[in-house]
Amino acid sequence: MDDPSRAARRIRSLLPVLVVLCALAQLGAVLGVTGFVVDATSSTSQRAHDRVFGSPGQPSTNADEQHANARRIAIAALLERRSAAFLSRDREAFAATLDPQDAAFRQTQVGVFDNIAEVPFAGWEYEIVTPGAFELSAARASALAAPTFTAQVDLLYRITGHDVTPVRVPQYLTFVLRSGEWFLAADTDGAAAGMRTPTQLWDLGPVTVVQGTHSTVLGIGTRAVLRRFAQDADRAAPAVSGVWGQSWPGRTVVVVPATQAQMARLLGAEPSKYARIAAVTTGERGASASAAPADRVIVNPDAFRELGDLERRVVMVHEITHVASRSFTRSWTPTWLSEGFADYIGYLDSAQTMRTAAPELRRDVKAGKVPARLPTDASFETTQEELPQAYEMGWLACKLIAERWGRDKLVELYRALGAEPPPGVGAPDPPSALASAMVSVLATNPDAFTKTWIDYLRTQAE
Template structure:
């Protein structure tokens, strides 16, 4: 069994980075230091299914709006056949949706179809979101040599046993008309216009699926290696539920790419950004409780291998805390509270003290560099020199609440801050949401709490 003090020191030294991403409706706040969470803000309304475009058609240059509508209907039917082929595992039917004159693209697509064979999908469908989403170059049109149609098409999929709401993945597709039938011709032509189709784990290689008691692991690697991730997640889920309660599905999907570089591809970022990040949680920030967010814990296998058993459990429990609390994590939830709460649960069973789990902050306090307030959200940006201290302050604030007011009150505070607002009620600003919750749950206000917390810091620093 790993020594808790050594484990805490290694976690801090290995994973000192926080990343904040804002990739429109795709990745929101990505949080790190041994842990990283990306909260997806996807408030887009539901859209019609494949082949039906919400809104007036854009007249085409070669036939007018009537022709454009017929084209969308035909492409929609193609996408429905593609969906059916995926779900029924009909390789020939899937191949029949692909451009017969592009052998390389067909081979690539069939490869993805084969990669995905083990994944237990409960749903797989497409929605045409924006027809004529991007223009093809004259050279590309000439190479295709036939009428074309481009579109943003969202893929919506669900993993069996996990997703109540689907994962929505925008794709930028090119279709070509040959001998009276439409085919999928490409999924990369939009990149030149800044419309790149996001990488999914099955684009990287054959997926092995390992089912745990409380988890499903989708990964690239041997079944034995991936079983270790399932075992770690299976231990973390009950730990999180013991604090947060049972008001979440109690299961997690863990995605394990083959390398750290592949992890970066999944997140659409430069590989160096995730060099020392052990895991990332992606999901929909503030999803309604009846439409559970489709969270994914994405592991950096290179960094994860450097951690001991205890460290892995801390990281996984932290990430799965974000999964459990997602429906109550709002745009106005202070980052110190969301990250501090995840750290509180992550460290709960490892008996951490400020000396072992908050060494940077303790050093500052003992040197007379005492903070004057809880860290603001910008303190959690990657460029901040005092990033570790921001996480440590959040953890100690949540630890204080649990010790002074009780663990149940800490959970209640989190839920109250992030409570869903009734229809027609404007979202509160972060300060007012926190102040109101502290008064109602803890019987104190932010100023008084800050003073109590500062005294606690000094006492804990010794």
């Protein structure tokens, strides 16, 4: 049992790492680099299909076009063989799709094929999106010494039990024609033109899979280490449902890279960016579970190694709160509410006070530096010096609502604010959306609430 001061220090030490990028507002950027792009509409697919096979009723007008069509059909067939080999775990058939003259690339690719052996895929397919997406350098073309073709080809995959719609990953591929047959020659040639194929977990090493009751953990590490993350997620999910309710899938994909540097690679970021971040949740604001791939909680294993049981629990509950509430987290949901709500549920069972869990803000308030307003979304950017205070303000605003109005009202406020606008009505203006939700759910308005909150901060700081 920890003595109070030790417990306080532990929670204190947790705060910087709680600066979780799960601020869903950041997702646009994250999505772009990790490929969690959710726009696989049927019209997009049809367009891509048309590009591959040519639209029906449009006969080729000349030999060049016929040649291009034949090439596209051959490459589409190659990609289909590759998908089938991945899904049926046919290593030989997979290797047969790779450039026979590039031993190093073959070895890397077969390594990736082996790395995913345990991963339960419900789907794995390719879609040619942009034929001729980039030019090969003269040196590269000359090294290949054969006809080539480049393309952006999206990989669409689904993890069994989680992804209703596929995760879409853009890949920038080079194909080469050898003795009349097309092969995959590279996935890195587009990088020079800024077209970098995003790194997936299985590019980093053999993936071990641990199934929990409420989670699937995909990780690079020992089964024992990964099992602990499954236990964390399994304990966190019911805690979240206890407040938020059952209206979410109740299961989470937890991704555990081996190092913080690997985490940064998965997120397409500089290695140092996540030094003080315990975990990140990726997903799409406002997307319902039936219309988007499942969220991923991506863990920083280096940060987690420093955490005690309580801290691990707080972080996981925080992240899974974002997962559960994402379909009600909108572009107009203020970050103080989404982060404060996640911290509120995260801290719920450990009786945290301002002294233990909001020391920076408490120090400021006691020194007469009392905030005049709720923190803006910009206050939650990871570069902000007073980032801890922003999280603490959000947490205390949600704690205040739960104490004065009731926990159910806090949930109701979140849901009312995040409800789908009526058909034909666009995204509301954020301040008026908040005002209207506060009036209807709490019978107060943002100005009056802010005054109550400032008084609350003063009282709690004592």
